[in-house]
Amino acid sequence: QVQLQESGPGLVKPSETLSLTCTVSGGSISSFYWSWIRQPAGKGLEWIGRIYTSGTIHYNPSLKSRVTMSVDTSNKQASLKLTSVTAADTAVYYCARVPADPARYFYYMDVWGKGTTVTVSS
């Protein structure tokens, strides 16, 4: 059964770069999209973006200027970088799997990691 585990610093200073990794275990990283979603405490979900293992990327337009995603198939990891962070970027960050198929597009997340809390504070 595929499992996702997010990891990275729990505390980031304002104006610095948030870097997170999602490690995939129990299944393949290839032939899927890997999404990042965040959730501020007590609030709703925000889609950050997704990356296919071939490198195709889609970003939320509102975050596009600050976000970079990458994937390392050999280590079965997907990564997220968010630059110039502020307190508004404080949230639980989730990675999630999105199915992929040459015949159609998929836009739902079927497997989620447990999430990692990132606080932006000096």
Place this chain on the structure above:
Amino acid sequence: QSALTQPPSASGSPGQSVTISCTGTNSDVGGYNYVSWYQQHPGRAPKLMIYDVSKRPSGVPDRFSGSKSGNTASLTVSGLQADDEANYYCASYAGVTFVVFGGGTKLTVL
């Protein structure tokens, strides 16, 4: 302000049915059959309950069903159980914006 509008709360007694709405525009919910629903218990990760408007992933009880009419999608939970008490989020493909979520609905089982 979330892109999709959900009622903040909904409730029902055990065994009853409850329906949660998710209203968007013809640029998201109304324009595509790519609405999904997620259940989130406090402190836990979201769980996919419905995708492509009305399809259920393996393992999700058939008490959960989804539908869409125009710019509004709906999630119906039948035969309410105590464990159904959670927050529910809708999401939709939205073209250039790609994926947008609703603000969430807290379902209380009375």
